[in-house]
Each structure stands twice: as C-alpha cells, then as structure tokens.
Amino acid sequence: VVMSCLVGMFAMSSFAFQAARSLYEHAGLTREVIFLALAAIQACNICGSLWLWPGTPIRLGDTLEFARGGRLQLSLRDTAASLPAATVPDRLGSAGQVCRIAASPRFLAFVVFHTMQLWFSRCLMGWFDAELVWKEAKLLAQTGTGLDVETHIELFNATQALLGLTAIPLFGWTVARFGHSSAPFLATSFLSVLWLTFNLVTSEWALYLLYLFSGWHRQFFFSTFFTFVATEFPIEVFGKLAGLTNLSAGLMSFTQTPLLELVLNSFHGDFVLPIAFQLTMASLLFAASAIVAVGGVAGCRRRSMSVEEATSEVGPNVGGGDGGNNAQVERAVAVGEVLVELDEDRELGETSTRQAALQNSSCCSWLWASPWLGRC
Secondary structure, eight states: OHHHHHHHHHHHTTHHHHHHHHHHHTSOOOHHHHHHHHHHHHHHHHHHHHHTOOSSOOOTTOEEEEOTTSOEEEEOTTTGGGSOTTHHHHHTOOHHHHHHHHTSHHHHHHHHHHHHHHHHHHHHHHHHHHHHHHHHHHHHHHTSOOOOHHHHHHHHHHHHHHHHHHTHHHHHHHHHHHOSSSHHHHHHHHHHHHHHHHHHSOSHHHHHHHHHHHHHHHHHHHHHHHHHHHHHSOGGGHHHHHHHHHHHHHHHHTTHHHHHHHHHHHSTTOOHHHHHHHHHHHHHHHHHHHHHHHHHHHHHHHHHHHHHHHHHHHHHHHTTTOHHHHHHHHHHHHHHHHHHHHHHHHHHOOOOHHHHHHHHHHHHHHHHHHHHHHHO
C-alpha cells in the first residue's frame, strides 16, 4: 500500500504539464522559460536528495537521526557495528549476481510484461489527441454529432493524474489477499484489455470508461513494478534491476512517435489496426498471467499438502520423548524463523535516495537541453 501511495503521488505530478500548458497559452511564457523553470525545480530536488543521502547503507534495525547541523546521519549502534566487515561488499550486489538475475526466465518475463504495459500506456497518452480527431470524424459521419476535443483532452489528463489514487485501496487489497507474485499481473493485464477494448468503441460513453480503466491500469502496473522488484529479488540489486527494466521499457516507448506518423500518413489517421494489435498483445499477456496464477495456486496447494503430511508424521512422536523427532522439529522451526527473518529483511530493504538523486539529475539534464533539442 505504501508503494502504491508513492506511485499515486508520482501520477499526480503530471499536473505539472497542465500548469506548463496554462502558462504557455495564457501567461505568454515561452517554452524555453518553462523548461528552464522545470530544470530549476529538478535542481532543488537534487539538493534535497543529496541532503537525505545516507553515508552508509541502511539495514534492518538501524535508526535515522538529525545531527546538530541539520544533517541526516545514520546510527549504527544496533546492527551494522556488530556485522563482520566481509559482509558489507556482498550487500552491494556484484555484477555477476545482477547478470544471473537478469538472465533468469522469471526476470526476463517480468521485463517483457512491464515493457508492454508501459508501451500501451505511453501510446495512449501520445496518440490520444490524434485518436480523438479520428473518433470525432467517425461520430460526425455516423450521428452528425462531434466531440468537444479540448474538454476531453483536459478530462483525460486530469483522470490520468487523479484516478490512480482511487486504485490504491484496490491494489493493496489484491496484494494482501492474493499475494504479489501473480495477482497484480493478472489484474493489470485485465485492466489493459478493458481499456483497449473501449478504445476501439466509437462512442462518447466509451471514452469515460476508457479514462477510468486506463487510469487504474497506470496505477497498477507501476505499483506492480516496484512491489515485484523489491520483494522477489535481493534488495541490494533493486536499483540495477529497476534500471534494466526501465531501460527496456524506455526503448520500447520510443516507437510511439514513428508509429503515430505511420498511422497518420499510411493509414490516413485510422487507429483500428494499431489498437487491435495492442489489444491482441494485451490479451496474450492476460492469458499468460492467468496460466501463471493458476499454476501458482496449484503449487501452493501441493506444498500445503506436503507440510500437512510431514506434520502428521512427526506429530505423534513430538510429545512421546523421542529426542530425534523433537530435534528435527526444532531444526525445522529454526529454519522457518530464519526464512521469515530473511523475507522481512527483503521486504523492508534499504533507502533508494541514491537512485532518486541520479534520476533527478537525468531529468534536470533533459529539461535543460529540451529547448535546444527541440530546435534541432
């Protein structure tokens, strides 16, 4: 739920585009001034990230406190001071460890899923103006009534920023009830199938359903991304795995503009084939997610039956003075406690202020160069 709330706040940041558009259209500011103002805001974010950047990695049980000069420092009294020095490099995530995880079928399947879901969403946002013109032309030909294009564009941008917040309780309930391994993927792919289906319908009422389900979809796939990477893999390689995943998704997102030009020039602005292709891909991802979810449920049932059988075998001897069986039970309990502690340690993780600082610096560089890149 906390991760989903952070994603919701991230989605609300898209209001900055609305503010920039208003300043450009009504206040008379040039694009260069607006982009430089956004770059200055990102520079402030970099300063804030560096101020919160801990000098040492944060571990389970560590405490954060402010020094006299207002500087945030890490207290190592409880855990890190008692750890052997040899364990510190292992927590940083070696290149070999990252390569092994990145080459695993589980991670590769996740990268494909996230890349496609982000591509669906980015294409919708990048093509929406042209799609509205296409739908308005079809409505005028069918019913003689068009659309208020400007109003729908503003409504679409607002719902993409706000409707994600309404999906936070739903995402939290999904993960709490069904776990994070397969249920979020199934729900996300189902939402993508829904809004892509309504995107093919030429009707004004279908647009409102498109706004609803696409806003929820945006919230779900970002929350699924952060939750899955942070819990399924070692937390010390979170930044590297997240970077690899977003690199793939970003490269795929570059295709939206050439595809838009292809539709406008070769298909005369008709989006039926591109949307139908996306709907087919989304349906395949939904089917694959359903197969994985069903397989996971069956596997959990088999493990539960195995545990019950093992418990029934050692159960009668636990209280009968059999030291061997008692020792086996104690060892099993000890192993279970260690696994629970390791799982809790993975779920807690460590702060990612270093990643935030790098992200802010890249955003700042992009915003600073955008006015001149636009001229080229």
